[in-house]
Structure formats: C-alpha cells, structure tokens
Amino acid sequence: MxxxxxxxxxxxxxxxxxxxxxxxxxxxxxxxxxxxxxxxxxGFVCPSCATKRDPYRSSRGRLICRTCRHPGTVxxxxxxxxxxxxxxxxxxxxxxxxxxxxxxxxxxxxxxxxxxxxxxxxxxxxxxxxxMVRPGRERLKGIVEVDQSYLAIRERRDTPVGKGGKRRTTKAVVVIAVEILEPKGFGRIRLQQIEEESTASVEPFVRAVVEPGSVLRTDGAAIYRALQDDYQHERTVIKSVMPDAIPAHVPLPGVHRVASLLKRWLLGTHQGAVKPAHxxxxxxxxxxxxxxxxxxxxxxxxxxxxxxxxxxxxxxxxxxxxxxxxxx
Incomplete structure (x- = not known):
C-alpha cells in the first residue's frame, strides 16, 4: 500500500x-x-514528549521514543x-x-x-x-429542526433457566436536531437522551449542536423561548400543544422521519433491547x-x-x- x-x-x-x-x-x-x-x-509522534521522529522498534511491536525513551505501541x-x-x-x-x-x-x-x-x-x-463521535465536529447550521421523541426500549433481565426471559420496558426521551436542505432533503443530525422535556435539558443540547444565528424550527413549546435571542426562531403550534393546530409531521418532517428510522433501527438490529444507561x-x-x-x-x-x-x-x-x- x-x-x-x-x-x-x-x-x-x-x-x-x-x-x-x-x-x-x-x-x-x-x-x-x-x-x-x-x-x-x-510520521510517528511520541505520546509523551510530542517529538516527531522515527522510533526504535523492539520486539512485540513496541515503539520507543529516541528522545525521551518512552515505550509504547500503536x-x-x-x-x-x-x-x-x-x-x-x-x-x-x-x-x-x-x-x-x-x-x-x-x-x-x-x-x-x-x-x-x-x-x-x-x-x-x-x-x-x-x-463514532469525531472530536471537534462542526455544529449544524442553516435551517435546523428540533423536537423530542419517546423511545420504548426493553431491558433484558436475568431469569432462571427454563423460565423464559422477562423484559422491562422503559420510555426514554430523545431530543433530535436535523439540518433541512433546500429545496428538499435532510443534512446531518444530532441525537441525545435527556431526562425530561424541559428548558434545562433541551437548551444546552441545542447550543452545543446548532450554530448560533441558524434558523431554528420547533413546535410551540415554551422550553425553546430561552433560545430566541441567539437563533432565528420559527415556532409552529402543533396538535400536541393545541387540538386545533396542524399535525406535528407537517412543520417538522425531518425530526419525525429521523425518529421513525431510529425506532426501526433499534427494533430491527437490536430487537429494542438496550439499557437506558447505554x-x-x-x-x-x-x-x-x-x-x-x-x-x-x-x-x-x-x-x-x-x-x-x-x-x-x-x-x-x-x-x-x-x-x-x-x-x-
């Protein structure tokens, strides 16, 4: 090569x-x-002294820094x-x-x-x-949809042989951010499990993953109000907030598409059996x-x-x- x-x-x-x-x-x-x-x-850079220099190569794949003699492997x-x-x-x-x-x-x-x-x-x-999380990855920008979704995940529990496996179902709350491309399509996404649908849980996530000045599309929930000074906030009242409002998937198609794919992936590849801690x-x-x-x-x-x-x-x-x- x-x-x-x-x-x-x-x-x-x-x-x-x-x-x-x-x-x-x-x-x-x-x-x-x-x-x-x-x-x-x-080229090799010593993890200890940061010297860039070809190392000594000893048995069993050891790399020894020629400057500080720090031993290690790849x-x-x-x-x-x-x-x-x-x-x-x-x-x-x-x-x-x-x-x-x-x-x-x-x-x-x-x-x-x-x-x-x-x-x-x-x-x-x-x-x-x-x-799988690249350090220093860029934040989402442009038009970004943000909403929450509930996941029903099943935790396997130990049972005696022959008794059958019992599973406890837990509802986890996941906040989802999706870049919206013009004229159509989705860009990058970010996901995170949160304890509850609240400003204290959602605001830090949005600030960490969405570039300030971006267009932020959300539902009409009050938990996003603290973000309106740093983002171009577009709020849409949906049925989960008011019965006479429009369905949630209309103003926030990206979030609902990603939530659907996520649930299908967890259920298909992992049979929905995931510990909340992981x-x-x-x-x-x-x-x-x-x-x-x-x-x-x-x-x-x-x-x-x-x-x-x-x-x-x-x-x-x-x-x-x-x-x-x-x-x-």
Missing part, C-alpha cells in the same frame, strides 16, 4: 472488498502498520489499549460493523467472527461506538451511520471509523458495563 493521501483512495488507503481485506491484513504486523499510518499519517492510549483480542479480529469487526448498512448486534458479531464469549463481542462494539452510545452509532448514508463506499466508512478509533481514549469493559449488560 502506498502512502496515504489527504483524500483516501479505495484500494490504496482502504480495502474495497472483503476479499481485498483478507489480502491486506494477513498478519498482526500488517494490521499494526495500518493503524500506525492512521494514527500518525505524517494501540497504547486508544480503544485497542491492552486488548488480548488480535488486531485482525478488531479490524474484521470494524469491517462487518461498517459494511452492513444497519450495523450488527453483539450476538450477530459473535456468530460471524466465532467469539466464544458474548461479552467480547459486546465490548468491541461499545468501544467502537465511543469512536442508549446514548447507540444514538452515536445511529448518527454516525445516518450522516454517512450517501457514501458510495463502505470501505471508506471502515477507514473513517478506524481513523477515529486510534484517536479515542481507552475504556475498559467494567467502565462500559457497570453492571452485567445483556443487550445487543
């Missing part, structure tokens, strides 16, 4: 097909070299940190996760890669979800996929995910799970 270019090229910077993937990543050394070029596209300080799972398996998981338009559940990944443990597949997926990371995955829906190359999405993965801080299974999770 040649040196990476600013604009990634299929077959040069990332594999086009699964067959090509298998040709590229035969050994752990080849996988490590690929991640190294993604992490340091302009996976140190990333989501792959201290993993005992082979890098080829990690890259294969990233390929399957991004090559399927609807993604994969942990059970599906366990089956396709032959993991002996459901926990391993579940942890890998959640680590990749942490990498919902935000599933929302991050949905946003990552939706905002790249027009990509003609699944391989490029694979490349972007790994590019972000080597810049994402490590997280352990215990930090992710807290308790014993059993959702897909």
């Amino acid at each position: 040649s040196e990476f270019q600013p604009t990634p090229t299929a077959g040069v910077d990332y594999p086009r097909t699964w067959s090509q993937f298998e040709d590229w990543f035969v050994t752990e050394e080849e996988c490590a070299r690929y991640l190294e070029r993604l992490r340091w596209p302009e 996976t140190s300080g990333t989501i792959f940190d201290k993993t005992r799972t082979p890098l080829k398996v990690w890259l294969a998981a990233a390929w399957h996760l991004t090559s399927q338009k609807s993604g994969m559940s942990a059970l599906g990944l366990q089956r396709v890669l032959g993991f002996g443990s459901y926990q391993t597949a579940w942890t890998i997926l959640h680590r990749f979800r942490r990498a 919902l935000d990371h599933y929302l991050d995955e949905f946003v990552f996929r939706f905002n790249r829906r027009t990509s003609h190359s699944r391989g490029l999405i694979f490349y972007r995910l790994l590019e972000q993965a080597v810049q994402t801080d490590p997280i352990t299974y215990r930090q992710i799970a807290r308790k014993s999770p059993r959702e897909g």
Whole structure:
C-alpha cells in the first residue's frame, strides 16, 4: 500500500472488498502498520514528549521514543489499549460493523467472527461506538429542526433457566436536531437522551449542536423561548400543544422521519433491547451511520471509523458495563 493521501483512495488507503481485506491484513504486523499510518499519517509522534521522529522498534511491536525513551505501541492510549483480542479480529469487526448498512448486534458479531464469549463481542462494539463521535465536529447550521421523541426500549433481565426471559420496558426521551436542505432533503443530525422535556435539558443540547444565528424550527413549546435571542426562531403550534393546530409531521418532517428510522433501527438490529444507561452510545452509532448514508463506499466508512478509533481514549469493559449488560 502506498502512502496515504489527504483524500483516501479505495484500494490504496482502504480495502474495497472483503476479499481485498483478507489480502491486506494477513498478519498482526500488517494490521499494526495500518493503524500506525492512521494514527500518525505524517510520521510517528511520541505520546509523551510530542517529538516527531522515527522510533526504535523492539520486539512485540513496541515503539520507543529516541528522545525521551518512552515505550509504547500503536494501540497504547486508544480503544485497542491492552486488548488480548488480535488486531485482525478488531479490524474484521470494524469491517462487518461498517459494511452492513444497519450495523450488527453483539450476538450477530459473535456468530460471524466465532467469539466464544458474548461479552467480547459486546465490548468491541461499545468501544467502537465511543469512536463514532469525531472530536471537534462542526455544529449544524442553516435551517435546523428540533423536537423530542419517546423511545420504548426493553431491558433484558436475568431469569432462571427454563423460565423464559422477562423484559422491562422503559420510555426514554430523545431530543433530535436535523439540518433541512433546500429545496428538499435532510443534512446531518444530532441525537441525545435527556431526562425530561424541559428548558434545562433541551437548551444546552441545542447550543452545543446548532450554530448560533441558524434558523431554528420547533413546535410551540415554551422550553425553546430561552433560545430566541441567539437563533432565528420559527415556532409552529402543533396538535400536541393545541387540538386545533396542524399535525406535528407537517412543520417538522425531518425530526419525525429521523425518529421513525431510529425506532426501526433499534427494533430491527437490536430487537429494542438496550439499557437506558447505554442508549446514548447507540444514538452515536445511529448518527454516525445516518450522516454517512450517501457514501458510495463502505470501505471508506471502515477507514473513517478506524481513523477515529486510534484517536479515542481507552475504556475498559467494567467502565462500559457497570453492571452485567445483556443487550445487543
């Protein structure tokens, strides 16, 4: 493979097909070299002293800074940190996760890669979800619709063998922001779980994800009034507020379309079984996929995910799970 270019090229910077993937990543050394070029596209930079200089390369893939002697590996300080799972398996998981338009559940990944443990597949997926939010990503702008939606999510509960699995259904509130393109179509989106439909919950979300001065389209709820000085606020009273008003999907088509797709994705790919404590990371995955829906190359999405993965801080299974999770 040649040196990476600013604009990634299929077959040069990332594999086009699964067959090509298998040709590229035969050994752990080849996988490590690929991640190294993604992490340091302009050459190795010491994580400790920030010196840009070729490192000493010792056994077992260690990279030792020639200036401060700091030892490390290409996976140190990333989501792959201290993993005992082979890098080829990690890259294969990233390929399957991004090559399927609807993604994969942990059970599906366990089956396709032959993991002996459901926990391993579940942890890998959640680590990749942490990498799906690009640091410093641009805020939405132009015309942006904002509204809330309720999600009914089912939590699997442990039961004795033979008794059947009982599920508790929880209603989660999700605030949705959607860029509206002219003359038609939708741009990027942002999602976040909130505790309740209130100014205290919605206002910080809007300010964090929508560029000031943008046109903000909402329903007639009072929770948006605090935003009217910094945004061009277009309010429409809908039926959920007043019985004689127009239906909600007419003035806010983007939000309702995204809410429908989100519910279908959670129900289809994950059977609606998601712990509320982990919902935000599933929302991050949905946003990552939706905002790249027009990509003609699944391989490029694979490349972007790994590019972000080597810049994402490590997280352990215990930090992710807290308790014993059993959702897909």
